[in-house]
Amino acid sequence: MFYIIILTFMTIQERIDELRAELHRHNYNYYVSNSPKISDQEFDFMMRELQDLEAAHPEYYDENSPTMRVGSDISKEFVQVDHKYPMLSLGNTYSAAEVADFYQRVKTSLNEDFEVCCELKFDGTSISLTYQNGKLVQAVTRGDGTHGDDVTENVKTIRSIPLVLNKGDYPDEFEIRGEILMPWAVFDELNKEREQREESLFANPRNAASGTLKLQNSSVVASRKLDAYLYYLLSENVPCDGHYENLIKAKSWGFKVFDQMRKAKTLDEIYEFINYWDVERKNLPVATDGIVLKVNSYRQQRNLGFTAKSPRWAIAYKFQAERECTRLNEVTFQVGRTGAVTPVANLDPVQLAGTVVKRASLHNADIIKSLDLHIGDMVYVEKGGEIIPKIVGVDKEARSMAGEEVNFITHCPECGSELVRYEGEAAYYCPNDSTCPPQIKEELSILSAVRL
Numbered sequence: 001m002f003y004i005i006i007l008t009f010m011t012i013q014e015r016i017d018e019l020r021a022e023l024h025r026h027n028y029n030y031y032v033s034n035s036p037k038i039s040d041q042e043f044d045f046m047m048r049e050l051q052d053l054e055a056a057h058p059e060y061y062d063e064n065s066p067t068m069r070v071g072s073d074i075s076k077e078f079v080q081v082d083h084k085y086p087m088l089s090l091g092n093t094y095s096a097a098e099v100a101d102f103y104q105r106v107k108t109s110l111n112e113d114f115e116v117c118c119e120l121k122f123d124g125t126s127i128s129l130t131y132q133n134g135k136l137v138q139a140v141t142r143g144d145g146t147h148g149d150d151v152t153e154n155v156k157t158i159r160s161i162p163l164v165l166n167k168g169d170y171p172d173e174f175e176i177r178g179e180i181l182m183p184w185a186v187f188d189e190l191n192k193e194r195e196q197r198e199e200s201l202f203a204n205p206r207n208a209a210s211g212t213l214k215l216q217n218s219s220v221v222a223s224r225k226l227d228a229y230l231y232y233l234l235s236e237n238v239p240c241d242g243h244y245e246n247l248i249k250a251k252s253w254g255f256k257v258f259d260q261m262r263k264a265k266t267l268d269e270i271y272e273f274i275n276y277w278d279v280e281r282k283n284l285p286v287a288t289d290g291i292v293l294k295v296n297s298y299r300q301q302r303n304l305g306f307t308a309k310s311p312r313w314a315i316a317y318k319f320q321a322e323r324e325c326t327r328l329n330e331v332t333f334q335v336g337r338t339g340a341v342t343p344v345a346n347l348d349p350v351q352l353a354g355t356v357v358k359r360a361s362l363h364n365a366d367i368i369k370s371l372d373l374h375i376g377d378m379v380y381v382e383k384g385g386e387i388i389p390k391i392v393g394v395d396k397e398a399r400s401m402a403g404e405e406v407n408f409i410t411h412c413p414e415c416g417s418e419l420v421r422y423e424g425e426a427a428y429y430c431p432n433d434s435t436c437p438p439q440i441k442e443e444l445s446i447l448s449a450v451r452l
């Protein structure tokens, strides 16, 4: 009863404002701090009350209301937007020696003390967010680095991205860059659902995240449970000279930053960070593919400047993909719903990146040909971010004489029709969409879906 008495003393607008503030706060506690203070049910009740009030009182519309998180089913073409600051990509290195070269180049150019901020390189899709007076106003993809797609409505559905910032000393206007990710658990679940519906699978969480971000229907984006880490602050007036310090500030304003980043004063400290995370990253809920090293001081970053393609003050170190050698026993060919024929390598089971691998993708006929595969070959299997590992090479020295050469089939293994290859496509197709079993099965499920 107490609750109702309070309501009578509050105007509708005050109640809406209160709910919005509460929901922003609880959203932050849940998705950014990982410390929810109320139950999911209480959260849902407040959200529903707010949705009802907003529906009844459209005059209090707010484009940054927590209700925007659920998205809308209005299809939207993306508008291309120019980046205020170009979104360059980082130079890649693959060895400790190349990291040492980078360090030495920086040291020689600066000719003074410097620190290097070490962070994990998240394997998702890049995003640039613009905030004005503490409110998210625009979210743009990297695109070609000069301009990208305005995906603001979709980004608003990502719970770990604040729509309204906590109180703090943020600049009136700033950009913050980061990576949008699909957590492994969501990715596995999504692929399981797609498999059941016999749809094509996403190769890795990065593809799934970027595909999701480009969906036209933001309520589907909302259902995909994307996450985001933010890693660089840009503004005419950033609060600190240090990149690390700016990120700590950003964290206090409500952004999710990787808080195990570290400032290194020596090359050895950088190697220590790399070696630690090369192992430890396997326990993270999201995909990572390397380490990013940035000269910490913005003043020193400006002094170092850019090459045509990338900043001189930052570099990415990429982790080695895991690779094992095992025996190729057989190549089988699968016919998909669209008639596309996929070659699959069946292997002696081998332990790779924490799972037992028995099958690997061979992609298409050209790849089989370029590998010069024979049955019984010892092959190298690699697992990058992909769920399905791939064959990347053959140990020809270990080849036995008996093995038969692997050739792409000419006829459909399901119905016997002659396969076709369309102009400009890598895949072979079975053209018989009327009686080829895997192809009709799909049509049946489409028909039943239509009937529902």
Ligand SMILES: [Zn+2]
Binding pocket: 335, 412, 413, 414, 415, 416, 417, 430, 431, 432, 436, 437
């Ligand atoms: Zn067929």
